[in-house]
Amino acid sequence: MRKLALMLIVGPLSLLLFAAISAGDTVKVATWNIENFNRHFQAHRASTRLAGKKQTDEQKEEIAALRTADDEDNWEIAETILDKDFS
Secondary structure, X not given: OHHHHHHHHHHHHHHHHHHHHHOXXXXXXXXXXXXXXXXXXXXXHHHHHOOOOOOOHHHHHHHHHHHHHHHHHHXXXXXXXXXXXXO
């Protein structure tokens, strides 16, 4: 009986406390593992590995696709870093 009374009091109070806290400012959080940044330069690595050698059309297409993917990833990171809500 005592446990039930405690639950009937604590439950609604917890909800009220949560509602009061959640009514505050909106907080945006972004996380980034800097170790992943190294993966965004694969086109550069591929093109320098083939430097001085004649590249086939297939290799050129693969490097172009890698560069497009790298540029998109780096652009997304830059947009997040430069967002005024995160700075």
